[in-house]
Amino acid sequence: MDANTEWEPYRRELVVYCYRMLGSIHEAEDLTQETFLRAWKARDRYDERRASVRTWLYRIATNACLTALEGRARRPLPSGLGTASDDPDAPLVPDFEVPWLQPLPGRYLRPDDGDPQARATGRAGVRLAFVAATQLLPPRQRAVLVLRDVLQFSAAEVAGQLDTTTAAVNSSLQRARAALATASPREEDLREPSAGDVVERYVRAFEAADVATLVTLLTDDAVLEMPPVPLWYRGRVDYGRFMQRVFTLRPGMWRALPTTANGQPALAAYCPDGAGHRLHTLQIFTVTDAGIAHNVVFQDPAVFAAFELAPSL
Structure with missing residues (x-):
């Protein structure tokens, strides 16, 4: 053999x-x-x-x-x-x-x-x-x-x-x-990465730091969590309040490159950094017919390396 x-x-x-x-x-x-x-x-x-x-x-x-x-x-x-x-x-x-x-x-x-x-x-x-x-x-x-x-x-x-x-x-x-x-979630409630119209709209709102539009794409009890930070939020209001903080801390146009992880739609987020953009997070979405129900946001160099993400754009 x-x-x-x-x-x-x-x-x-x-x-x-x-x-x-x-x-x-x-x-x-x-x-x-x-x-x-x-x-x-x-x-x-x-x-x-x-x-x-x-x-x-x-x-x-x-x-x-x-x-x-x-x-x-x-x-x-x-x-x-x-x-x-x-x-x-x-x-x-x-x-x-x-x-x-x-x-x-x-x-x-x-x-x-x-x-x-x-x-x-x-x-x-x-x-x-x-x-x-x-x-x-x-x-x-x-x-x-x-x-x-x-x-x-x-x-x-x-x-x-x-x-x-x-x-x-x-x-x-x-x-x-x-x-x-x-x-x-039940398998029949989930959306496949190819049916990514909700995620595409989320990406456009995210890149424009448009929190008002972004939260309309979420389910009522959407979860946002951010390993390795032991912190998470539930619901459109708190999700939106936290995202407003992120965009306030890093103002300007963001970049988001679509990818997949765990069979789910995902994006690599790049924050404004001088004349370019620096890798900030990998975000993985659970999408249902009611909207985005879960976003797990990784900010871990080991995860970035595993996904072979470019450190800057």
């Missing part, structure tokens, strides 16, 4: 799987490389009669992730740590001691091409709200949920990957589903 030819086609989907488990793109890339290293060492023990190469690699990746998660704190977003603020002038002090949930660059997601496996390793199960919610699950429950509901492995396959029984897998899956029943 030649790892370069046999395993490399699975790299991207394994990175996405490890990301779903760990909530960190950097750790997901490292764990995928660890998976290949473990597979190379165990290559002589692989039996194609017992499992496909893909199933075997996922077993190794699952064990690597579970080992990495031992004793780890979950990766939250600010809204998972405390109540919303109503003070638009609250100090913006980043807390890099918290292992914040990271976003997933769009380059890791396959376009829908009719292949159920490709769709499973695409947008399903990578939305920020879903990944944040799964962080609340014990790691083995998280693995069962992702392997069964997202990646569509059979209960028997998952039992083999986790060295447990089919009954235990089914029981874990029921508990995980119950825990996440109300944790994230």
Whole structure:
């Protein structure tokens, strides 16, 4: 078995799987490389009669992730740590001691091409709200949920990957589903990145620092949060008050470059800086038929590097 030819086609989907488990793109890339290293060492023990190469690699990746998660704190977003603020002038002090949930660059997601496996390793199960919610699950429950509901492995396959029984897998899956029943928006309520008319209008209002127009594009209870700052706001009024503060602090025309993250529409925001513009934030939107329901605003150099964003325009 030649790892370069046999395993490399699975790299991207394994990175996405490890990301779903760990909530960190950097750790997901490292764990995928660890998976290949473990597979190379165990290559002589692989039996194609017992499992496909893909199933075997996922077993190794699952064990690597579970080992990495031992004793780890979950990766939250600010809204998972405390109540919303109503003070638009609250100090913006980043807390890099918290292992914040990271976003997933769009380059890791396959376009829908009719292949159920490709769709499973695409947008399903990578939305920020879903990944944040799964962080609340014990790691083995998280693995069962992702392997069964997202990646569509059979209960028997998952039992083999986790060295447990089919009954235990089914029981874990029921508990995980119950825990996440109300944790994230229903899929049918969400808008795809291609249906980005609301986001396009948001971008125009954002670039013009037009808060009055910007807030009309939000749902009534829209959430704005800003890791690594442990601060978040809920509702059009407080969202708008905070954005007015941002534009007052950095007056002038902003620039916003569209992108995608976690299968969701996103933008890279550049603030006025002398004669040009400097990278300010990466913003990821949850869009429903009622408007923009959630904006997670990252201002983290590690996230900027993962998305390969230009530092200035």
